[in-house]
Amino acid sequence: MIHAGEAAPGPAAHLSARLATHLAERARTALGQAWQVAEAPPTIALPAGWGDRHAIVITVPTAAGDDTQLELPDTPPGPEGFAIRVTQGRVLVVGDEAGLRHGVEAVVQQLLIAGGLRRGTRVEEPAHAFRGVHLPLPGPDQVTYFRRLIREVVVPLRYNTVIIEFAGGMELKRHPEVNETWQRVHAAAVAGEQPMPGHFPMVAPGQCLPQADTAALVDELHDLGLDVVPEVQSLSHVQYLTIPHPEIAEVAAQPAEDGGETDLFAADAHAETYPSCYCPANPASHELVLDVMAEILDVVRPRRLVHLGHDEVYRIGVCERCRELDPAQLFADDVNVLCAAVAERGLQPIIWADMLHPDTPYDTPAALPQLPDDLLMMDFIWYFHRELDLETYLLDHGRDVIFGNLYSSHFPRWERRSTRPGVIGGQVSTWIALDDEGTAREGKYFDLAMVAIMLWSRTHHRHHRPSATDRIARWLPHVRERIRHDRPLPTTVGDRPRTSVAVRADLPQHRTGPTDATGTTDATGPTEATGPTEPGQPIGVAPTDPLAAALVARLDGPVQAPDTPTVPTGYDLSHPVLLPPSDHTGAPAVRLPLSLPADTGEVHLVHGLTRQLPRITWQPLLEVGRYRFLAADGSELGVLPLSSGGTVGHLHTRYASPLPTSYYRHQGYTATYQADPISLGQLDDGRDLCLYRSVWHAPDQRPITTVVVELDADVGTSLLLASVVAIAGRTAE
Numbered sequence: 001m002i003h004a005g006e007a008a009p010g011p012a013a014h015l016s017a018r019l020a021t022h023l024a025e026r027a028r029t030a031l032g033q034a035w036q037v038a039e040a041p042p043t044i045a046l047p048a049g050w051g052d053r054h055a056i057v058i059t060v061p062t063a064a065g066d067d068t069q070l071e072l073p074d075t076p077p078g079p080e081g082f083a084i085r086v087t088q089g090r091v092l093v094v095g096d097e098a099g100l101r102h103g104v105e106a107v108v109q110q111l112l113i114a115g116g117l118r119r120g121t122r123v124e125e126p127a128h129a130f131r132g133v134h135l136p137l138p139g140p141d142q143v144t145y146f147r148r149l150i151r152e153v154v155v156p157l158r159y160n161t162v163i164i165e166f167a168g169g170m171e172l173k174r175h176p177e178v179n180e181t182w183q184r185v186h187a188a189a190v191a192g193e194q195p196m197p198g199h200f201p202m203v204a205p206g207q208c209l210p211q212a213d214t215a216a217l218v219d220e221l222h223d224l225g226l227d228v229v230p231e232v233q234s235l236s237h238v239q240y241l242t243i244p245h246p247e248i249a250e251v252a253a254q255p256a257e258d259g260g261e262t263d264l265f266a267a268d269a270h271a272e273t274y275p276s277c278y279c280p281a282n283p284a285s286h287e288l289v290l291d292v293m294a295e296i297l298d299v300v301r302p303r304r305l306v307h308l309g310h311d312e313v314y315r316i317g318v319c320e321r322c323r324e325l326d327p328a329q330l331f332a333d334d335v336n337v338l339c340a341a342v343a344e345r346g347l348q349p350i351i352w353a354d355m356l357h358p359d360t361p362y363d364t365p366a367a368l369p370q371l372p373d374d375l376l377m378m379d380f381i382w383y384f385h386r387e388l389d390l391e392t393y394l395l396d397h398g399r400d401v402i403f404g405n406l407y408s409s410h411f412p413r414w415e416r417r418s419t420r421p422g423v424i425g426g427q428v429s430t431w432i433a434l435d436d437e438g439t440a441r442e443g444k445y446f447d448l449a450m451v452a453i454m455l456w457s458r459t460h461h462r463h464h465r466p467s468a469t470d471r472i473a474r475w476l477p478h479v480r481e482r483i484r485h486d487r488p489l490p491t492t493v494g495d496r497p498r499t500s501v502a503v504r505a506d507l508p509q510h511r512t513g514p515t516d517a518t519g520t521t522d523a524t525g526p527t528e529a530t531g532p533t534e535p536g537q538p539i540g541v542a543p544t545d546p547l548a549a550a551l552v553a554r555l556d557g558p559v560q561a562p563d564t565p566t567v568p569t570g571y572d573l574s575h576p577v578l579l580p581p582s583d584h585t586g587a588p589a590v591r592l593p594l595s596l597p598a599d600t601g602e603v604h605l606v607h608g609l610t611r612q613l614p615r616i617t618w619q620p621l622l623e624v625g626r627y628r629f630l631a632a633d634g635s636e637l638g639v640l641p642l643s644s645g646g647t648v649g650h651l652h653t654r655y656a657s658p659l660p661t662s663y664y665r666h667q668g669y670t671a672t673y674q675a676d677p678i679s680l681g682q683l684d685d686g687r688d689l690c691l692y693r694s695v696w697h698a699p700d701q702r703p704i705t706t707v708v709v710e711l712d713a714d715v716g717t718s719l720l721l722a723s724v725v726a727i728a729g730r731t732a733e
Helices: 017-031 097-114 140-154 176-190 211-223 283-300 327-344 365-370 391-396 436-441 444-456 462-485 546-555
Strands: 036-039 054-059 082-086 090-095 120-124 130-136 161-165 227-234 305-309 348-352 376-379 401-403 423-429 498-501 558-560 570-572 577-579 590-609 623-630 636-643 676-682 688-697 704-711 719-728
Touching: 017 036, 017 054, 017 097, 054 097, 082 097, 090 097, 097 120, 097 462, 130 140, 130 444, 140 211, 140 444, 140 462, 211 227, 211 283, 227 283, 283 327, 305 327, 327 348, 327 365, 376 391, 391 401, 423 444, 436 444, 444 462, 462 676, 498 590, 570 719, 590 623, 623 688, 636 688, 636 704, 704 719
Parallel strands: 130 161, 130 423, 161 227, 227 305, 305 348, 348 376, 376 401, 401 423
Antiparallel strands: 036 054, 054 090, 082 090, 082 120, 498 719, 558 570, 577 719, 590 688, 590 704, 590 719, 623 636, 623 704, 676 688
């Protein structure tokens, strides 16, 4: 080890002003204005091998001391790696520019999750060079969310690449007909006048982002250290081109009975009335797609890579022009034309690799040897045959592979497959429009975090999932607050009065008075009760009911929710209530009003569903009821839906347990973001026991005086309402 002063070189040349400003703002925004970030002073000397690295110092508020000892290994980490040295008075971060970003984010995450840093030295570097997220281009009204998602999720998770699908969502000055069709067809589909084509509801839904705004967004991502890869979907999923230009559509040779043109609405069942592919033998197809690609690349100015799509080519070699030609040759020729255009710009192409696998129903795998050697393979069909390591086919042909649609919930044998030579990384996709509700519904916040760990860590193993899950659960409340309200998670809950609201079988009652850190009323302080201080028997549950008895026994006493140590979140769970008393079909609706203290600005609800309800892919979550929050005059301040897998989870499913089978690969997880888990171990019969904490803030300065619990009739589940806690003072901004 080398100590400070033993080597001559200091840190590398000064940071760019833009990076220095970003790092300082990141620390202050996430941790508070008292935190300071500055370049390391010249007195700090780095080992000789670290001479091209930068060094910054994060000053810890109110800390005393300034340990000047710096211990680093002789050999620095590779690209994007960093070293962190934690002493009494400061945190030193050393690395290249990307490493500094990752190091600062590592410090911020640890402080948010655990509330402190362990003294010593920590050195990290990524296991994979390509760590990507696939997102759609935002529409003008989605840009704010897109920026927050990047800044609060993608960058902190140490991804280094964002693949942006464009389709018809960016202003095309040379092809305004594409934009006009993009907007018109989306509007007609929303109005129910025609089916919605694929990808239209995902990429800038019904809108077009101006080129100037697109370029500014790309510049912002570059400033955050991200490589931006435009995806110009080609050959397949090209309804954005075939609808305005039906003359290029790959449509089976079936002339209309009246001798007129082919009816495009009946021509391509796979594309659900819209031809999803263009004819690769039609020169007009390449003229159009190359011109559109050139305009997109001129705006984005990619630095390294361009994604050309080419997945799920359901129609090839079937139209009048090319039906006698070999599908594999058609595919190879099309890819090569586009790759040549990309190479002219000094860029490297990527395609989805499903069409090149022999373990598929496609007729194009023979195209593989004809494709450029530098063509990167984004291989997403691992879920076609989870029992097989399908990527070995591409690796054996000398291809570099990126695991596409890498979903942590279902990808098997990661430890072995990710370390094979030629596997350069992976990317996770969302395949939904850009909004907080949709990202949460599909379980993507949790998946993004777990995939990031898989791609970064050299030692990650499936046995590490429980500890990784716990860290993610502690981090996501901070993400949620930043995404929804653009502010840090408050750390002053413990300073505000708390009241545990007693949920009674007859009338809603509550206790008021000073509270301790567990959220229960302080017996030594003054109390005021509008009825008996002890809750009555849970509604409809006999004292001898074995499930109720087991739950009460397990929930007896205060528990701690996974928050930072600075936010006391104890809840008295000793009196759970089941609403309705039976979770079988035919159960009646329930409506239960609960009175709150007059100064309530925030309500914590701890609950769980007694039965697992179906998750219908790509559809809204099932809503079984709701909480209505009322002001003193009876007006409604807001509603928190009780959505299965959203704001409440299944009582006997372990938090973040993946949904079964590859059918749910795109959804993966439920109830991992909108509510915070309170894991309570297992019952005597081996079932897991996990409650969920939902928090609702008053939207203005009017306090909440009543919360009404509503369960709809015949929903097939009961709600276990374990605790309701009213917190005074704070309202949402």
